Structure formats: C-alpha cells, structure tokens
Amino acid sequence: MAENTKQAFLQYKSDQNVRWCPGCGDHAILNALQKTMAELEVPNEDLAVISGIGCSSRLPYYMNTYGFHTIHGRASAMASGVKVANPKLQVWQITGDGDALAIGGNHFIHAIRRNIDLNVILFNNQIYGLTKGQYSPTSKRGFISKTSPFGTIEYPFRPGELTIGARGYFFARTIDKEIKLSVQVMKAAAKHKGTSIVEVLQNCVIYNNNTHQEITDKKYKDDRTIVLEHGKPMIFGKERNKGLMLDGITLKVVTIGDNGITEKDILVHDAHCEDPTIHLKLADMEYPDFPVALGVIRDAAAPVYDECAQQQIEEIKEKSKIKSFHDLVTTGDVWEVK
C-alpha cells in the first residue's frame, strides 16, 4: 500500500480497540469500508455510520466518522431519519441478517421501497452470533443450532430476492475476505443514488464457522461463483470456459465450446436495466445448480426519496404565500377583539 493511501485509510479509523473475535469476518469488512471511504475521499465529518444491534452493529465505534449504535432492528429507520434531516451526509447503515431481516424486516423493506439514499452493508453469517448461536432468517432449511436442535423447519430469506421484491434498485454481493471486490461494490453502492444493499457473505468463526466455505474456499471459488460486471459477458470458472445463458425463461450454465456455444452466445450483464427479472434470477442463483453471483447485480436509476422530499419543500416554499409562522396564524378565519 502506498504511504499516502495508507494515511488516507488510517484517517477513517477511530481510537477504539476493535473487539470482534480473532478470525471474525467483520475485521475484513471494516477494512474494506475504511478503504472505500479513503478511495472516495469523503470528508470524515460528512459520514454518518448507523447501526442496529448485533456483532456487526459495533462497527460504528471503530470509524472516525459520526456514528450511532442504535437499537435492535431499527437501523434502517434511524438512518432514514438522519438522511432526510441532512441529505448532505453520506449515510452508511451497518446491519446483520437478524437485525435487518428478522426484527428489522419491516424497516428494511420500507427503506428500500422509498429508495432513500442509504448504503446498507448487510453482514450475512446465517446465525445469531451475539446471543451465541441461534438460527437466523437466512439459515438454510434444516440448519441445526441451539434453538433448532432437530433442524429448522422454515425456509430462509434470500436478501437479494427480498431487496428486489421491495422494489430495490441496487443489490450487490461480496465475500468478507475478498477485500478488493468488497471495496469495488461498496464504492458502487456509495455512488448509486437511492438505497443500496450490499450483502456480505460473512463468516462467524465461533458459531457458524465455514458456513459459506463451499463457495468461498479458494480451491473452488472460481468454479462456484461468478463475479458480474456491467457490460461484460457472464463467464466464470477457473478455465474461464463456463457461462450463463437463457433457456426459455430460466438461466442455465453452459460450457463454451460444447455444442457449438461460443462467447457470443453468453448473456451480457446489464446491471442498469430497470426490469429486475434477470437480476432476480442472478441474485437467487445457488450452488450447486448455479454459481453464486458476486459483484453488482442490480444498479438501476429511480427517483430518490430524500431528494424528492427536499425538492417538494423548495417548490412549495416558492409557491406558498405563507413564509413564516406569523403568516400562517394570521391567514384565514381570524377576528379582532377590541
């Protein structure tokens, strides 16, 4: 790392000791976020990092920015208030699968629906860590945990599907230890106007170690994931010979060279397309049938709540005859008592 970049990166660290478990995926996500801010060169004072409750939600304490560690599940609502009150701030919401998708599910979908300009980092480790090992709304069906000793009997949420179902316009996925990719998607999230959801496949080393191992392990990662890039064909694999094609209305994995398939037949990723149909299919891909999609899956433009709110106020202020409290109370049905 060049000296000045390192300096810039350190500028976003607070004086607090980081207290996550050694080996926890959160350390890498924190690094990626600080690097993202350094690369974007956002002034520290213009950053607000808002979190709920859970291991991930301790993150604001480690950032030299304005930070608010709030209550369980409410980070989306708190962050919405911050952004609407002061749209000049760049607002980051730090949350986990329990915080955002269980207790905070309602606020999560409504923030997305409104399209408030929040950058949400969703740490998905498929477990409740801070309460020591209960299943979460993203735990796989059948998952064994302290509260599901015989396996869960419920299907998990898929964060990408939920985001798109709530009319989301930005969804990206990365892996905790892939810092370079994380910085890339976090930067895209910051640049996107509106609610950006970044799902980070995070490893809880204590209560759910290796939960994402079958796709994140170096040995198979290239074959079991696909890094999507806007405008580029959807090619993956160690040999770069596998790709995605449409088969009717579903996706299928093909091998370039087989059955006369060439690179030209492979789907080209269009993250900016407003229609989310393909984005949804990409976001829902699961191993072993498909590679898991990483990178920016969806990044489309739509009206942004906080901008519209400001704009509406400006327009009405311009039009209305009421310019002050005095104007308001003296307009309409008043009478004099002499």
Place this chain on the structure above:
Amino acid sequence: MAKRSKVIEREEVVVRFSGDSGDGMQLTGSLFSFSSAIYGNDISTFPDFPAEIRAPQGTIGGVSGFQVHFGHSEVYTPGDNADVLVAMNPAALKANLEWLKPGATIVIDVDSFDDKNLAKAGYKSNDPIEEDNLSGYNIIKAPITAMTKNSLKDMGLDNKTILRSKNMYALGLVFWLFNRPLENTEKILREKFSKNPEVAEANIKVLEAGYNYGVIIQAGTPSYHISPADIRKGTYRNLNGNKAIAWGFLLAAEKSGLELFLGSYPITPATEILQELSARKDLGVKVFQAEDEIAGISTAIGASFAGDLAITTTSGPGLALKGEALGLAVMAELPLVVVNVQRGGPSTGLPTKTEQSDLMQALYGRNGESPLVVMAASSPVNCFDYAFYAAKVAIEHMTPVILLSDGFLANGTQPWRIPEEGEFPEIKPPFVEKPAEEWNVYERDPEKLNRYWALPGNPGYQHRIGGLEKDFLTGAVSYDHHNHDKMVKMRKEKVDRIADFIPPLEILGDEDADLLIVGWGGTFGHLYTALEALHDEGKKVALAHFSYISPLPRNSYEVLKKYSKIVVCELNLGQFASYLRSQFPDVVLHQYDKVEGLPFTVAELKDHFNKLLEE
C-alpha cells in the same frame, strides 16, 4: 324583522348538533362556533363521533355529535348538558336525552322520524315525544328534509347533493334561535366551496330557508340572547388541541433556528397533527409518514442526531411501541418530543374517546432507570404553549419529553389569541462551543447537566453514541459499575433540575380553602368551572392544576401541605394520586376517578366536592 314573541337573556348556552355520522354535524357545529366567536362570545366546543367512519345509518352507534358552549363570560368547558339539541333523526334524539337540561329546546327533522328510523333507534311506538315523556321540553318539529328539497328543487342538483345540504337548514334555524346574522357563515361557505360555486349557493339557499322557517314559527317559540363576553384584546381564531400542538412546534422551530422533523404513523386521535404538519412544507417541515410507530420515533431520533427539532406523535398504543426507542433517546441524551394524545384503553380501547390513563406509561413505561420529562396541556389552546415549551425543554436540556394531550383537548376548540411578537422566548440549542480537541462527548453544562450537541457535518467533532452505557466523560462504551451508577444518577439529576426552569404551581381560588382540588392535564376546564360554581355558593375551595408532572414544580409539596383536605381528580383509576403519594408519602389524598371515555361533568364534580366539604 317582526317582533320576537319572547327573547330569553342568558349568560351562557350549550347547543348540541346531532345526527348520523354522514349528516355533516361536525361542519355544522364548527360553523356555528365560528360565528359565535366572531360575535364576541367566549366558546368551547367538543365533537363526539363514533370510531366507525360511517356506522350503520340511523342507529345509535352511528350518532355523531358536536357540542358548542358559548357565553357572555369566559367558558372553560363545552358544557355538561345542552339547552338546545338538534336531532336529525330518532337515534340522535334517543342518544342525547341523557345530556339535556330540563326544559331544553329540541329541534327535530320530522321527515326522518319514520317507522323505519324509529325502529332502528329502538323506539317501540311512532311517538317518541310521548314514549320518552318529553312534554316538558320545547320541541320544534321542523320538516327539514322536505323543506331542503323544496328550496333546491329548481337548481338542477342531484338528490344526494340536495340531501347533504339539510344540515344547513338546521343551522339556519339555530341561527334564528340565537338572533345571529348569517353573513359570516355565507362567506365561509363561499370560500369552502370556491371550486364548486353551485354547491355553495345551494348551501346558502338552504341556510336562509332554515332561518326563515324560524321567522315563520316565531310566534310560539322563544329565542335566546347572549351578549358578547369581555375578552382580552387581540386577534383571535378558533383552534383545536391537535392543530395547536402542530403550530406550537412550528413556532419552536422558528425560535430555535432548527428545522422541524416529524416522524409519525397515523393513529386516532393524534393523526390530525401529522396531517397539519404535512401541509406545512411551505415552512420547511420535513414530515416522514413511517411504516409503523417504532419507525416514527426511530426516524425522529435519527433526525435529532442529525440536528433537527425532532418530534413524533401518537396515542396510547403507539406510545407502548415507542418505549424501547425512547430509552435510546434517554441514553443518547438527544432532544426529542413525543406527543401522546391519550384515548380510552387498554389495547385498542375507545379510540375516539378521551381518557388520562397513560400517565404511568409516560412516566415509567421503559426498561431500566430512564427518567424523562412529562408535561400535560390543560386546554385546547394551551396545547400550543405546551408544545412550544416541550420543544424548548427538550432542546435546551438535551432530553426526550413526553407531552400528554387527550381526545378531549385534541378535538375541542376554543378561541385562541394569536401571540404577539416577543410573547414566546428564544430557544437556544446547546451546541458545542469548545474547540473539538478540548471537547468530550458527554461533558455537561454545570448548571443544567445537559451534554452538548455536536452536529454531523462539523469537521473535527466526529463522535459515536449509542444505547450501551457511556463513560461519563468521553461517551465511550463503559461496563464499569461505578460509572453506571454515576450515569444513572446523572440522568435523573438532569431531569430533576429542570424543576428550576419551569413555573411554580399556582393555586386558583381561595388560598385558605377547606378543600384543595388537584388535577392535571385536560380536566382543567371542568375542575375550574366546578370551583367557580362552588365559590359562587360561598364555599372555600382551591385548585392546584399540574401541567409539569416530571419533574414536579419545586413548590408542589409546600402547596399540598397547606391543605387538610385534598382530592385528586383524574380520568383514570388514580395514577396521578399514586404518583403524588410516591413523591410525598405523608400527604393524604382523596380521589375522584372516572373512566368512562368521557370528560368530567361540572355537576358530578360539584356534587362530589360538596360531599367532601360536608364530611
């Protein structure tokens, strides 16, 4: 105008308009009160409507009422019982008999007293006057529906529009009863229906027809005259409690230089505050209609962190949902005002009715030791003052404040004197003034004990706060037991010290009274009117009415100790009495409690106080 057969001179009169919930009784009542206020009477009004938007037509459950009390001297309540009842159908007559003064005038629309409607209202015969034994009342049987149709027959309007105007016929007739001119009402109707001048003219035509009907029947009907009241000089307008609260916050925003943010979820009877502020984008108000009550307060807390004057509005069930977030505001020591317009509870309870049963919830409804400020408005128009002062206390002391209103104050109207420049003080937010490197996040003002406010966007003041216990100086997370003890006490002391910044408790009535009446919040008008009535009878009574509940005014104990007989009156089972006992264990308190979803009546209070005085 022909000479009136008989004009009764009265100090005060109570009129109740009553009909189906679709009959336009709320508008009729509002128009009548506005006209009385302009005439110079003091007024107090109270609407009474069902929770259902359109309950089954013609039934008692669907009766909607609007009561206006106006007088030659000051009036503090909408009145217990009516001198004049307008009953648009049999159900309206049946539902209101309990609330009539002996010999009252009753105007009925005879056209709606058909067999079907009589049966729906539970009458067994076709003669309700006989059945309810109303011979002692002055009954005006007006063919309101037929006459309305008749006066509009040439205007080419559809039947529905015609029938919707019949409330104006009743209003015109009542205007005649009180010798009131129609001009102001006609002007308002023209403004209200400016986009639909046909409807305006139809309404005016029916209004005049109703008035003329009075002129025709006057030979047999007495009318009333109520002279204007002696009211403080100024510019006035009618205001209900909900609108007053919204406007109090607007002034607070202006006086503090902060932008106003409201995060809220619709809930009866608080919704009107949300609606009123939603319309005030011209004054820069940021209104966020949240997905639920929790998001209402959470967005407000976020906005407060970012530097706005942040408020959230709700009613009892909503306050229950906001409890955890309120605790965060206590811990983070951020300014926040939560308005709770109380209604009948528990659970969904009686959404459109009034009660004071959320006091304990406001004081204690949170986990941990979480002291905050609790205030209560005591009249529809002083909701304005208390909203302003709730914001001032929240900002200047960096604390959440719960402002209690209730269904009675929220919907009741009174004339409000528009405050003059300088009547309300400036609000000074305690922004950090020290250079960033010398400042600590939780260092405090030595007098008020508030921490200082550092707003995001200011270079160098970046800091982190949250719901975990804080180090008493740096604000860093601290699990130290001594520090926790210190912080728990510090947060309480901060709230307690606010007692030095609020007005002392006043005693109204006789200093050396034989009975001290104690009340709080929305019951003031009834308690004070009862006190005046007893005073007129030569009894020695005093009233101590609390608007600051946490902390209590500094002289509270001193006041209570002066009296040997004290009765605490409230619309719950004695929550304020319990609270006072916990604060002043040696003070003996009687209780007068009512939990019917209705305000006190002056009559029942008088009876009870007289009994206590005789004991």
